Amino acid sequence: MTARIAKGVALAALALALASCGGRQPLKPVQGQRLPAVPVGAATAPTAAQLTTPTIQARPERNVELLTQSKVRGDDPFDLPPESDPR
Structure with missing residues (x-):
């Protein structure tokens, strides 16, 4: 009996899938x-x-x-070490 239920569920899923891919119609305002x-x-x-x-x-x-x-990275004049804190 479970095989019959499984077939019914599969058939219903197939019908739903086919119904959901309906035709396209141009959009119209509500x-x-x-x-x-x-x-x-x-x-x-x-x-x-x-x-x-x-x-x-x-x-x-x-x-x-x-x-x-690959390219060797060039020298970056702005790549400076962090400033030391004079405290």
């Missing part, structure tokens, strides 16, 4: 709410796709510079 105001200097209000697309500042491109060779 009934009774207004769209965001038109930004200053813009000719038209931004669309839902424009509002949900992250900007370059929010998602910067990755800069991958691999260190290809």
